[in-house]
Amino acid sequence: MSDSNWKRNLYILMVCQFFVMSAMTMIIPFLPLYLQDLGVTDPQAVSRWSGIIFGANFLTAFLFSPLWGRLADQHGRKMMLLRSGFGMAVVLTLTGFATGPWSLLFLRLLNGMISGFIPAAIALISMSTPKKHVGYSLGLLQAGAVAGGICGPLLGGVMADVMGFRMIFYVTGFSILIAGLVVLFFVKENFEHKAERVKTNTLQDFKKIASTSPILALFAVFFIVQCALVGINPLLSLFVQELTPSQNIAFFAGLAMSVMGFANMSASPFLGRMSDRKGQHVVLLGALLFAAIVTLPQAFVQNYWQLISFRFLLGLGLGGLLPSINSLIRLLAPEGMESRTYGFSNSFMYLGTMIGPIAGGWLTSVAGIRSLFIVSSLLLFINVLIVKYRVVPEMKKRMKKKHALEKTAG
Incomplete structure (x- = not known):
């Protein structure tokens, strides 16, 4: 990959990481409050559901991450960025239409299952960057994600007060959709498919x-x-x-x-x-x-x-x-x-x-x-x-x- 291409990919994905991480963390400050809005009024039930719904996202992400890694090796890292970006845009938008704690739990499980934008970005940058610059590139990529993680909860808290809880999910879905479109049109990957001589399973x-x-x-x-x-x-x-x-x-x-x-x-x-x-x-x-x-x-x-x-x-x-x-x-x-x-x-x-x-x-x-x-x-x-x-x-x-x-x- 040319010198300009890997650098362009790095700067584009650093900005995309910021928007995706901001969107993903916007909901953290008001998740218990959103549950109350959905009809969960008992304080103990709110605490219990908050913990379950927060962890559900990571449970399915833990289970499906190896599958997405295998598909990335077979079909390219950009494909995984697009899968995750457009998939999360749809699921987060649908989360704004949740009718109760069970539907919210289902959508959080689904979001964890299709997530993986940030790991896919790390894999793409690490593979397309010359080895002597990998540390610097991944450092910049992390800086973008961390900046998004800082700004997301702050923006989410402010917007929840101004626009209400449901509107935040529409905003986050739209933000990740924009990031997905930017990847689609501007990120370049020179991926060469190499057929596996021996088919293997996850284990x-x-x-x-x-x-x-x-x-x-x-x-x-x-x-x-x-x-x-x-x-x-x-x-x-x-x-x-x-x-x-x-x-x-x-x-x-x-x-x-x-x-x-x-x-x-x-x-x-x-x-x-x-x-x-x-x-x-x-x-x-x-x-x-x-x-x-x-x-x-x-x-x-x-x-x-x-x-x-x-x-x-x-x-x-x-x-x-x-x-x-x-x-x-x-x-x-x-x-x-x-x-x-x-x-x-x-x-x-x-x-x-x-x-x-x-x-x-x-x-x-x-x-x-x-x-x-x-x-x-x-x-x-x-x-x-x-x-x-x-x-x-x-x-x-x-x-x-x-x-x-x-x-x-x-």
């Missing part, structure tokens, strides 16, 4: 991919990162309430999440470029160690602004995590199975996103909310050990072999 694909060291270790790292960090997010407002006597708890809780997102967005391109120069495994190890160190003191903060400071530092560390993991998966994936490898990686991510909040809620009920930060830090330190003893040695071995081959060829 056989996973066995082959997992046998390529250290991919399985990276899947475990991805899962633990999501459990450790996402598990805190739904409960952060309770901690903010404990730290500040202010009446504007929602605003301060939102700020605590947003400041981490801004730091993440700012650091991602810089750390992505550094990973291209120093090695993705080096940046991943450093980012994990830094994240583990700055997570632990959050358990002992005495005021809100101390928490904000550590959340900002944590965001800086996160800027080096996901782009480094995705870059390593691109480098290590078996040839012709790149999208399937990303599909399994995303399944581990969705599983962590689903389990993290459930485990976090249970832990908080047993040991208090401050224990969340201690356990999260411990999980991140476990990740440091996995990367240090499983990922780094293998990457050093591969780099040594590559240099030896280049020397011989030279």
